[in-house]
Amino acid sequence: MAQRARKREELSNEEIARLLDEIGDMLDLIGESTFRVRAYHTAASSIRGLTRSVVSIYQEGGVKALDEIPGVGSHTAQRLEQLITTGHLPYYEDLKKKIPEQLTELLEIPGLGPKKAKKIYDTLGITTRDELVKAIQENKLEEIPGFGKKTAENILRGIRQYEKMHERILLSDAYPIAHEMVETLRRQPFVDRVDMAGSLRRMKETVGDIDLLASSNEPMRVMNFFTAMPQVAYTLAKGETKSSIIVKNGLQMDLRVVSPDQYGAAIQYFTGSKPHNIHLRDIAKARSLKINEYGVSDVATGDRLAGRTEEEVYGILGMDTPPPMIREDKGEIEAAMEHRLLHLIQLGDINGEFHVHTKWSDGLNSIEDIVEMARKLGYKFITISDHTERLHIAGGLTPEELDEQLREIAELNEKYGDIEILTGMETNIDNDGNVDFGPEVLSKLDVVVASIHGGFRQSKEHITRRMIKAIENPFINIIGHPTGRILGQRPPYDIDIEAVFKAASETGTFLELNAYPNRLDLKDDYLREARDRYGCKFTIDTDAHVMGHMTYMLYGVATAQRGWLTKEDVLNTYEVSQIKKILRQKR
Numbered sequence: 001m002a003q004r005a006r007k008r009e010e011l012s013n014e015e016i017a018r019l020l021d022e023i024g025d026m027l028d029l030i031g032e033s034t035f036r037v038r039a040y041h042t043a044a045s046s047i048r049g050l051t052r053s054v055v056s057i058y059q060e061g062g063v064k065a066l067d068e069i070p071g072v073g074s075h076t077a078q079r080l081e082q083l084i085t086t087g088h089l090p091y092y093e094d095l096k097k098k099i100p101e102q103l104t105e106l107l108e109i110p111g112l113g114p115k116k117a118k119k120i121y122d123t124l125g126i127t128t129r130d131e132l133v134k135a136i137q138e139n140k141l142e143e144i145p146g147f148g149k150k151t152a153e154n155i156l157r158g159i160r161q162y163e164k165m166h167e168r169i170l171l172s173d174a175y176p177i178a179h180e181m182v183e184t185l186r187r188q189p190f191v192d193r194v195d196m197a198g199s200l201r202r203m204k205e206t207v208g209d210i211d212l213l214a215s216s217n218e219p220m221r222v223m224n225f226f227t228a229m230p231q232v233a234y235t236l237a238k239g240e241t242k243s244s245i246i247v248k249n250g251l252q253m254d255l256r257v258v259s260p261d262q263y264g265a266a267i268q269y270f271t272g273s274k275p276h277n278i279h280l281r282d283i284a285k286a287r288s289l290k291i292n293e294y295g296v297s298d299v300a301t302g303d304r305l306a307g308r309t310e311e312e313v314y315g316i317l318g319m320d321t322p323p324p325m326i327r328e329d330k331g332e333i334e335a336a337m338e339h340r341l342l343h344l345i346q347l348g349d350i351n352g353e354f355h356v357h358t359k360w361s362d363g364l365n366s367i368e369d370i371v372e373m374a375r376k377l378g379y380k381f382i383t384i385s386d387h388t389e390r391l392h393i394a395g396g397l398t399p400e401e402l403d404e405q406l407r408e409i410a411e412l413n414e415k416y417g418d419i420e421i422l423t424g425m426e427t428n429i430d431n432d433g434n435v436d437f438g439p440e441v442l443s444k445l446d447v448v449v450a451s452i453h454g455g456f457r458q459s460k461e462h463i464t465r466r467m468i469k470a471i472e473n474p475f476i477n478i479i480g481h482p483t484g485r486i487l488g489q490r491p492p493y494d495i496d497i498e499a500v501f502k503a504a505s506e507t508g509t510f511l512e513l514n515a516y517p518n519r520l521d522l523k524d525d526y527l528r529e530a531r532d533r534y535g536c537k538f539t540i541d542t543d544a545h546v547m548g549h550m551t552y553m554l555y556g557v558a559t560a561q562r563g564w565l566t567k568e569d570v571l572n573t574y575e576v577s578q579i580k581k582i583l584r585q586k587r
Helices: 013-029 034-048 054-067 074-086 090-098 101-107 114-124 129-137 149-165 171-186 219-227 260-271 274-286 310-315 332-337 367-376 399-415 460-472 497-507 524-534 547-562 576-586
Strands: 193-197 210-215 232-238 242-247 252-258 289-292 295-298 304-306 381-387 420-428 447-451 510-514 538-541
Touching (some): 013 034, 013 074, 013 090, 013 114, 034 074, 114 129, 171 210, 171 252, 210 260, 219 232, 252 260, 260 295, 260 310, 274 332, 295 310, 399 420, 497 510
Parallel strands (some): 420 447
Antiparallel strands (some): 193 210, 232 242, 289 295
16 A cells, blocks of 8 residues: 555555455464464455445544454554555555565465465566466476475465456445446436446456446536545546546546437446347347347337436347346346346345354444444344354354353343344364364354355365265254355355255255345355255355444345345345244144
């Protein structure tokens, strides 16, 4: 992160969090204690989950208010104060002087880690990903003490994952700033309509570009306003029909402006996807119509027949309008023509969630903090599901600690009359498919989530066997993040996913759609297959470790929509009494 003087309001939570993560990585690199390293990464995670900006928190309450942010200690708070007030952090700059500048590129490789990166640099003098790939291909990494063939293979996998991911942007990196700018543009009297376009409007898990589309009778006025918005770092190009900017998180954003009577055709065209649009053009051609970003016209006469709204565009082809999220040419056009599009789940259908952590394990907020956040979201229930004792790194609960937590939840349930707190745990699936506790403990809980947290590179047969044994456990209600993927960092483990779907369906076990933005696991195609072929049911959970992460439900619901799920497919949409009854049925 560039350490140049800047106004306080320019510092976003993401920029601050990124700097704290860099400090944590650098401390790890120079061999500082695990405690100090983790402290900075924890603070970064907490700040990413805040619903308010760190700058405004400081402006209202000073360094004391920063110290009260969960996961931010007094030393970190003082450094944040210095960063906010001056735009500089000498501690960060001093650390950078201790780290070879050439290591920066290696540190970006998922799974490599600071210590391994430094060992590679010190031993082989490697400073770039290309040099590292060549060294792996020539088996040079295996000559480094502590490195072997498997380590080299894992590093190469991380490089390929990095390259693939950095062609795309995480949805959660693109959506918030695009949404903010769209909402601002909509309030301007000279803007008729404006929306996100492309893969961002389709809410894909990663997006290639950030595209906006507006309609106006004063296009140059729109462009002047757009390129002067406070989110803009600098302008790449500015014209009457298209402008390109770089926003302050470093991403490029393009805005097109069309006339109001073209808007429907343009937003349909620029939303895509390409296969969807090609299929649509084929249908139009068969009807002697031409469809493009300007409208729908009669081929013979050239008369323009539609284009002001998307509904006009699809309607003239005899179709209902497919929701943007499913426009991937995977059956939505046929469904629209036959008037059998599903009513997809909506964010407002969600009544609560089943997978949230607190400071009883590795979360950063109290149970009551989580409850208050759930109430702000309008939930009717919230489940506390901390880790169990075998996941030592997450501070998992013992049976005695669980009993103590259950007493606290009972007291809070008496205090709050407008929301119910369900009791739960996220248990760890071990190498044999067993979970931490037996029936005597699990029977005390409303909800039990079971997840794999290790052994990701085991054989397909082994990891599938583990998962299915957990699914067959009568006390396991939900399988958490079923494929274990982390976008840009870790591929899904090799598992027989169809066998998992079949077992889940047969046992009445729910599959989690983990809404954390770098997971979104299960992915959209798997959701649809699990529902349509096997009759599986799902939960959507944020896996929040900071209460602000609970707002990530948006991304989970969008992924569910891409998987064609309805509210009936998702347990979160049911009333609490129904949920309890359904969960008890498996036992």
